[in-house]
Amino acid sequence: MKFTVGQIAQVVGGTVEGDANAAVSSLAKIEEAGAGALAFLANAKYESFLYTTGATAVMVSPGLVLRQPVSAALIRVDDPYLAFTKLLEFYQQATRTGRRGVEQPAFMGESSTIGTGHYRGAFSYIGEGCVLGDDVLIFPHAYIGDRVTIGQGSVIHAGAKIYADTVIGRYCVVKAGAVVGTDGFGFAPQPDGSYKAIPQIGNVVLEDFVSIGANATIDCATLGSTVVRQGSKIDNLVQLAHNVEIGRHTVVAAQTGIAGSAKVGDYCVLAGQVGMAGHISLANKTTVTAQSGVGKTVKQEGTILQGSTAFDFKQNQRAQVTFRRLPELEQRVAQLEKAQSTPEKL
Incomplete structure (x- = not known):
């Protein structure tokens, strides 16, 4: 052109x-x-x-x-x-691809509906009770479970899996191999040391203009919804656990893992390989640099976080106390050096 x-x-x-x-x-x-x-x-x-x-x-x-x-x-x-x-x-x-219509073989449940200008690729599957808007593109081998809603202009790429009850807004992109709505990692420890699976009966909600990268996984909520809010971009190979909430226009880079019920604010940046513990939150406009681990809630807007290491728990706790005192200790050492280098007056 x-x-x-x-x-x-x-x-x-x-x-x-x-x-x-x-x-x-x-x-x-x-x-x-x-x-x-x-x-x-x-x-x-x-x-x-x-x-x-x-x-x-x-x-x-x-x-x-x-x-x-x-x-x-x-x-x-x-x-x-x-x-x-x-x-x-x-x-x-x-x-943009001019493909429209339905390639065969493709399946769509009798109780499901799809708008005008759509495309359904070969071997794609759409379950029962789904509502898909105008100009939705479903590429080959994509799976859409029962009762899924997909808004106007959204694209589900080849091999993506959208589990039942997922809600996807307008103009979203779910890239190849992504899995949206699989069961969250919920297991209750038993007296004998084994684990019993906790049913995950919630769903996933992707608001308008959200992008989900290739091979990313987003777990459904145990109860309620796992939510990625408007305009946020999730990179390849990211894991969002059950009941996670991602704020508006936040970006999450590859190989980041966010544990259950964590909340990330609006306009945040999580760089590659960030790890975030469960049940904590990040204030709006927080930046977490690559390979950093976040274990506590961040309340101050605009905070920049960096760093992560792992060794014996008690030693780590003592080391962190010392680490926080390093600026003070450095100042004391400098004062001692200055005192040693100053000649004594007779």
């Missing part, structure tokens, strides 16, 4: 410097772009590529001052990264 630089500027709400009629047919990184490509510059450390890039057009910020001439047309936008993201969404919609 081809667009002019001027047309792209209209989509992203930018202004053009250079040839507005130049044709763009692809998107690329600024350091790799060639003729016909559109790139963006959001990080100052890449500015040198602006003067050497082969891109036909580059999106830049309004305040960027050119240090030398550029060959590419410039599209000035308030936030180049956000504008490029918007353009990617536009491109994705423009090139």
Whole structure:
């Protein structure tokens, strides 16, 4: 597909410097772009590529001052990264699969309904009592259990499994191999040391514009709902246990595990391989860096957490007390060193 630089500027709400009629047919990184490509510059450390890039057009910020001439047309936008993201969404919609209708064999329960403009791939299964909206895409080998609701424009990719009673909002994406609504990890210890399974009779609710990554697993609630709220993005290989609540517009990166009944606030960031204990909560806008373990509730909005280690419990507790005192101890050592190095007065 081809667009002019001027047309792209209209989509992203930018202004053009250079040839507005130049044709763009692809998107690329600024350091790799060639003729016909559109790139963006959001990080100052890449500015040198602006003067050497082969891109036909580059999106830049309004305040960027050119240090030398550029060959590419410039599209000035308030936030180049956000504008490029918007353009990617536009491109994705423009090139989205045109598949519609039903491939055979495919099954849908007699009591289920689906809206217009839908697609059901071969070997997909939709149980009884389901309600699927307009423009829903169900790819091959996807499984939709009984009484599932899926909102308009949502996409269930190949091999995804959606268990009974799950509620999925509008324009959600569940990627290949993800499992939504499986039983939570609930077992009651018995006097003889064995464990008895606790029935998990709740469900999962994904609000509008939620994305679930490939091979992620989201357990149903023991009672009530496991909830991922509007606009949140869950990466590949993430585990959300029963009764977890993820706030609005929160991102959770790969290999993170969140234990049962934990609550994550709005606009939080959980980086890769984060572990979060059960029955605790994170305040809005909390950031947890990669491979960190969170064992206590965080009440202060905007907190940044880092660190995790595991060794003998009692030793760890004593070490943590000492660790918290390190700044004070460092100051005392510095004072002692200064006193030792100062000559005594006669």
